Amino acid sequence: xxxxxxxxxxxxxxxxxxxxxxxxxxxxxxxxxxxxxxxxxxxxxxxxxxxxxxxxxxxxxxxxxxxxxxxxxxxxxxxxxxxxxxxxxxxxxxxxxxxxxxxxxxxxxxxxxxxxxxxxxxxxxxxxxxxxxxxxxxxxxxxxxxxxxxxxxxxxxxxxxxxxxxxxxxxxxxxxxxxxxxxxxxxxxxxxxxxxxxxxxxxxxxxxxxxxxxxxxxxxxxxxxxxxxxxxxxxxxxxxxxxxxxxxxxxxxxxxxxxxxxxxxxxxxxxxxxxxxxxxxxxxxxxxxxxxxxxxxxxxxxxxxxxxxxxxxxxxxxxxxxxxxxxxxxxxxxxxxxxxxxxxxxxxxxxxxxxxxxxxxxxxxxx
Ligand SMILES: Nc1ncnc2c1ncn2[C@@H]1O[C@H](COP(=O)(O)OP(=O)(O)O)[C@@H](O)[C@H]1O
Ligand SMILES: [Mg+2]
Numbered sequence: 170x171x172x173x174x175x176x177x178x179x180x181x182x183x184x185x186x187x188x189x190x191x192x193x194x195x196x197x198x199x200x201x202x203x204x205x206x207x208x209x210x211x212x213x214x215x216x217x218x219x220x221x222x223x224x225x226x227x228x229x230x231x232x233x234x235x236x237x238x239x240x241x242x243x244x245x246x247x248x249x250x251x252x253x254x255x256x257x258x259x260x261x262x263x264x265x266x267x268x269x270x271x272x273x274x275x276x277x278x279x280x281x282x283x284x285x286x287x288x289x290x291x292x293x294x295x296x297x298x299x300x301x302x303x304x305x306x307x308x309x310x311x312x313x314x315x316x317x318x319x320x321x322x323x324x325x326x327x328x329x330x331x332x333x334x335x336x337x338x339x340x341x342x343x344x345x346x347x348x349x350x351x352x353x354x355x356x357x358x359x360x361x362x363x364x365x366x367x368x369x370x371x372x373x374x375x376x377x378x379x380x381x382x383x384x385x386x387x388x389x390x391x392x393x394x395x396x397x398x399x400x401x402x403x404x405x406x407x408x409x410x411x412x413x414x415x416x417x418x419x420x421x422x423x424x425x426x427x428x429x430x431x432x433x434x435x436x437x438x439x440x441x442x443x444x445x446x447x448x449x450x451x452x453x454x455x456x457x458x459x460x461x462x463x464x465x466x467x468x469x470x471x472x473x474x475x476x477x478x479x480x481x482x483x484x485x486x487x488x489x490x491x492x493x494x495x496x497x498x499x500x501x502x503x504x505x506x507x508x509x510x511x512x513x514x515x516x517x518x519x520x521x522x523x524x525x526x527x528x529x530x531x532x533x534x535x536x
Contacts, residue, residue, distance in 0.1 A: 173270075178204050178215055180268045181261050181278045185210020198222055198405070203281055211252070212281035213259060217274055218267070223405060226275040228319035230266035233404045234258050235318070236380065240310045240400075253282055253393075255400050282391055285399060291387040294446035297423050299398065301450025303390030304382055304415050307401040309454045311380040318380065318409050325383065325406075326414045328368045328477060332361065335484055344489035353502075356509055357480050367466070367473055371411050375462050381410045385419040412463060416451060417470030421478060421511070423447050424471075430500065431507045438514035439471075445525050452526075456533030464530045468522035475512045479505055 174190045185206035193201045193214070204213040218226050233256075240255040251257075257280040261268045268276045291300045324330030335357065339347060347354070370376045382389070383406035391399040422429070424444045427437035448467070456464075485492045486501035495501060515522065 174202060174204075174215065177268060177270055177276050178213070178278070180263075181213075181215075181259055183210070183213060183259065183278070190215065204278070212283065214279045214281050216277050216279075218277060218405070220275060223321055225319065225321055226267055226277075227265075229321045229405055230258070230277055232318045232321065232407050234266055235316070236311060236314065236404060236407050239314045240307075243310050252280060253399055256280075256282075256402050256404060279402075282399065282402075284394055286392040286394060286396060288387045288392070291423050291443075294442050296387060297443045297446040298450035299392065299396065300385070300387040300390060300419065300423060301447040302453055303387070303392075303398045303401055303450075304385050304419060305451040305454030306398055307382055308379065308412055308415065309458060312458045314380050318407065320408060322383075322406065322408065325408060326410055326418075326474065326477060328364045328473070328480075329372075331477060331480055331484075332365070335480060338484045338487050342487065344487065346487055346489075350483070350487065353483050353505060353509070357476075357483065360476055364473060364476055367469060370462065370466070376411050376413065376466060377460065377463070378409050379412050381408060381412060381415045382406065383408060383410070383415065383418070385415050386422070411470075412455070412459065413466055413470035414474065416467055417472075417474035419447060419451075420444060420471035421475045421508075425511050427507065427511075429507060430504045432503055434506065434510045437507050437510040439511065439518055439522075441518060441521055441525070444471075444522060445529070448525055448529050452529045452533050456530045456536075459530075464526065467526045468519060471522065472512060472515050472519070475508055475515060479508045479512055482508060 171190055175187060178187055178190060183204065183206065187204055187206055189205040191203050191205070193203050198219045200217040202215040204215050206212055218229070220226065223229050237256050237258060241251045244251050244254045258266055259278040259280060260266050266277060270276060288296055291297045339354070371378065382401055382404070384403055389403040390401050393399050424440050424447060425437060426440045427433065431437050482493065482501050482504040486499075486505060490501055493501060493504075
C-alpha cells in the first residue's frame with residue numbers, strides 16, 4: 170500500500186523528499202493520508218476523493234482552488250499567514266488539481282497545517298461558539314466572491330427539487346410501506362407550502378445566494394494551539410447557496426440534545442444554550458454583512474434544514490433504504506421520528522430563537 174501511495178504522491182509537485190505516508194483515519198467521506206517529508210519542507214495531506222459522493226472531481230477541485238485563492242488574497246492583504254490561515258491546494262506535476270490512478274480513482278493534495286487543535290465534537294457552548302465563528306469567518310472571507318461556482322451536488326438544500334423526488338417516491342411506493350406511514354407523510358405535507366414560501370425568497374433573490382461550506386462539522390475547522398480559528402478545511406462541498414443553509418445545518422446537529430437517530434425521543438430537542446452560543450460565534454463574523462432578510466430568516470433556516478432532513482429520511486424509508494446506510498431494518502424511520510421531534514422542538518421554541526438572533530445581531534452590528 171505504502172508503495173502505491175508513494176507513487177501517487179510522486180505525481181504531485183511536492184517540496185522535499187517523502188519519508189513516510191500514514192493513514193489519518195478521521196474523515197467519513199474521503200480516505201485521508203499524511204505525507205511526511207524531510208525537515209525543512211511542509212508535510213502534505215493526500216486524499217482519495219469519494220467519487221460516489223462527488224461525481225465531478227475536476228469541477229469540485231476547481232471550486233476549491235478558486236475559493237482558497239480568494240481567501241488567500243484576503244489573508245495576505247490583512248498581514249496574516251497564508252500557509253496556515255487558508256487551505257493550500259497542491260497541483261499535480263502535470264498542472265491539474267488531481268491525479269487519476271491506475272484504478273480510475275481521483276487523488277488530491279493540500280499542504281498539511283500543523284500545530285493545530287482539532288475538536289471532534291462540539292459538546293459545550295464554548296465549542297459551539299467556536300464552530301459558529303469558524304464557519305462565519307469562512308463565509309465572511311468569501312462575502313465578496315461573486316463568480317458562480319460549479320453545482321457539484323445537484324439541488325442541494327433545494328426543497329422544490331426535493332418535493333419532485335418526494336412526489337416520485339410516493340408514487341412509486343417501492344417498498345410498499347406508504348400505507349403504514351399516513352401520519353409521517355402528513356408531517357411533511359402539512360408544512361409543504363411554508364417551506365416552499367421560504368425557498369421562493371431564495372429563488373426571487375430576496376434572500377441572496379452566496380458561498381457556503383456545506384459541511385459545518387467542527388472537525389472541519391482547524392484552530393491554533395490557543396484555540397483561535399485558523400481556517401475551514403474539507404471544502405469538497407463548497408457551492409453557491411444562501412448563507413442560511415450553513416447556519417441551519419449546523420444548528421440541526423450542534424444544538425440537538427439527543428442523537429440524530431435517538432430512539433429515546435425524550436432526549437431530543439433544541440438546546441437554546443447551544444443555539445445561543447453558535448449564533449453568537451456566527452454573527453460575530455457575519456452580523457455586519459448579512460442583509461435584514463437573511464438575519465430575519467436565520468432561526469427559520471434551522472427549521473428548514475431539519476424539515477428537509479425529516480423528508481429525506483422518510484423518503485429513503487419509503488424507497489426501501491437505498492441512500493442512507495442503515496444499521497437495522499427501521500433505522501430510517503427511527504431517524505425520521507427523531508428529526509421530527511427536533512423540528513417540533515424548534516417550532517415550539519421559535520420565538521425564543523428569533524429573539525436570540527435579533528439580540529445577537531444587534532450586539533455585533535453596534536460593535
Ligand atoms: N490541510 C490540512 N491540515 C491539517 N489537517 C488536515 C488537513 N486536511 C485534512 N486534515 C485532517 O484530516 C481530517 C479528514 O479530512 P477531511 O478533508 O475533513 O476529510 P473528510 O471529507 O473525509 O471528512 C480532518 O478532519 C483533519 O483532521
Ligand atoms: Mg471532514
